[in-house]
Amino acid sequence: MKVRLGPLQPERLLRKILPRGLFGRSLLIVLIPMLVLQAVALQIFYGSHLDELSRRLAGAVAGEIGFMIDQIERDPAHRTLVLQEGDIHFTFQSTFMRGETLRHLPPPDAPGPVDNDLANALAQDIHRPFNVAWHAKPGILRVDIQMADGVISINVPRKRLFVGTFYIFLVWLIGSALLMVSLAALFLRTQVRGIRRLAEAAEDFGMGRDNGPIRPEGAIEVRRAASAFNRMQDRLRRFLSQRTTMLAGVSHDLRTPLTRLRLAMAMQPSITAEDLQDMENDIADMERLINIYLDFARGEGSEQAVPIDLPLLLEELCGTAKRTGASIDLSTTGEMIVTLRPEAMRRALTNLIDNARRHASQIWVSAARSGASVRILIEDNGPGIPEQKRETLLKPFESDHPGGTGLGLSIARDIVVAHGGTILLLDRPGGGLRVMVELPG
Ligand SMILES: Nc1ncnc2c1ncn2[C@@H]1O[C@H](COP(=O)(O)OP(=O)(O)O)[C@@H](O)[C@H]1O
Ligand SMILES: [Mg+2]
Incomplete structure (x- = not known):
């Protein structure tokens, strides 16, 4: 078998992927521009605005930690006080572990873009070895900083880095897309149903099943097609019944003279038996042919x-x-x-x-x-x-x-x-x- 390659291939692939029905295609026509629009909006919003916001939030947290560490370095005697103040004003939870040393250095890779921003900001603001446990507890990350006499461990609520608007925006995008698609699907279904009913009725009628007129529904063009189909079906029905009547008449009208002819022949004394047989054979042939032609003309009839x-x-x-x-x-x-x-x-x-x-x-x-x-x-x-x-x-x-x-x-x-x-x-x-x-x- 010959396989065609080249420019036809993507077209065929597309035809395979795309839905074949009107419903699916119309839905795609609605869905694709909307998704593109949403994606562009998302990119513009998240790409600039949210990035900046996340960086600033991370910068604030890192700045506060850096500030505390600097204070403690300058005046180790006030360490407890500084840590307490930080807990109150920055919603941290800090502990000091005397004599400890950090094991894992440098901090492990940040699991997300927001964490990445924090990792960068911390590296700028803390001038001591440090480590981050990104998921210390649910909703909390922990920054451990190596001091001269031990480790300061600061629990930071993730909420301080979290930008809720992004999720609201995402939910809004998905929600509005779903809403529009369901609305479109709801309206399209009626339109497509009208066309589908029309196709089914035409198929049925073509196969000799007469289910009566169809109910026009949907857009004005679809209704018009349905009404036109109903009228056509009506004309065909009338034509079929006329034909049946006419065929019955024809077959009767043609057979009667043949029967008369046969009787008249039998009564003719001048015709020899041999001739009579021939003529009767001819008449029988004519009857057979008439029946065949009538069968053909009758076609499907109304059975x-x-x-x-x-x-x-x-x-x-x-x-x-x-x-x-x-x-x-x-x-x-x-x-x-x-x-x-x-x-x-x-x-x-x-x-x-x-x-x-x-x-x-x-x-x-x-x-x-x-x-x-x-x-x-x-x-x-x-x-x-x-x-x-x-x-x-x-x-x-x-x-x-x-x-x-x-x-x-x-x-x-x-x-x-x-x-x-x-x-x-x-x-x-x-x-x-x-x-x-x-x-x-
Ligand atoms: N079983 C068969 N074997 C050989 N030839 C056939 C057979 N059936 C049909 N034919 C050929 O097909 C032709 C058309 O057949 P058909 O449509 O039944 O018309 P008709 O039988 O009146 O000639 C016949 O004339 C014959 O030549
Ligand atoms: Mg035959």
């Missing part, structure tokens, strides 16, 4: 889909064929209840079996589940159809034999497709044609 026991249906069709002299083999595995329009599906399968009878001496019909669908095979030992002719012969009025209407395969395909299925003409291994019908369910 409703119902759950059908597929093996039973196939048994019935094969039984009919067998009784009229066909050599036909049926094999099915397990239970298969499939929702379909029984008359239409019977017509489609009969057409396929009839074709096989015309071209071959032996027919095999089989059905089995294949994943989420059922697969029906109609196989024969005839000449098969060359690959290049398959697509053509599936079209209406394409026939290879005299007297054929060329409608059998075309009707079968229309019916299978209307059931959401597929029909394929294939080679049967061992010669002949294999028709594969796959139906959902």
